[in-house]
Amino acid sequence: MTDVVSKDRNQGKNQLRVGRLVKAHGLKGALKLELYTDNPERRFTPGAEFTLQVPEASPWHGKTVVVREYRVMNGNPVVFLQDVDDRDAAETLVRAILWIDQDSDEVEDDAWFDHQLVGLDVVRDGLVVGKVARVEHFPAQDLLIVRSGDREILVPFVKAIVPTVDVSAGRVVVTPPPGLFEELPDTPEDADAESSGSDDSE
Structure with missing residues (x-):
């Protein structure tokens, strides 16, 4: 399960992304899940209905x-x-992302609506380095798109890089790897390597 779960508003509805179908399992239509929810037993009760996020070319698009x-x-x-009764049918749903309608006052641990995140200050080492412009959802992980000056920086929305989200304080704290927010200077080792390469070629 991912460390941080994002929520999205789709066509005026609050929706929660709760899982991704990752692999057909067995011969009777079962699918293995990657969970994006802390409460799968409640989310995946019999009769629960999910909106599918799939490519437009998929036979499941819009269903x-x-x-x-x-x-x-x-x-x-x-x-x-x-209506998914065998492995062949299950294979057509692999990589589909599952969304469910969500009440705005219903809260899960480490879960936020996109609109709660957009506009938050992005703080690094106690300094504001930008603002969250939007959230992009991808099968592997979500990204915070951070506006910093005239640049947009793609920050993986995972606990290791975004350890703190404090909506009430209007900020997210980031601990990015070197080079994510700034250009890394050439190191002496790089210069030596370039110099050595020049010497070898002569």
Whole structure:
């Protein structure tokens, strides 16, 4: 499960991204889940309906799916969906992202709506280095798009890099790796390597 879960507003509705279908499991239509929720037993109850995020070319584009059953099998979360009865059907849903309608006052740990994050100050080592311009959602992880001066910086929205989100204080704290927010200067070793390369070529 990811360390930080993002929430999004889609067509005026508050929606929560709760999982991604990562792999067909067995022959009866089951799919392994990557969870983006701290409460899968509540989210994946029989009858729960999810909006699908899939490519436009997918036969599932614009459709929803309904849960038949949720299980943990060999330590892996697995979901069975209505009208997905065999492995071939399950394969057509691999990499689909599942969204569910979410009440704005319903809170999960480490979960925020996009609109709560946009506009927050981005603080590094006690200094404001930019503002959150938007949130981009990708299958592997979410990205905070940070406006810093005239640049946009793509910050992976994971706990190791964004350890603190304090909506009430209007800020997120970042601990980025070197080079994410600034150009790294050439090191003496780099200069020596370039020099050595020149000598070797002569």
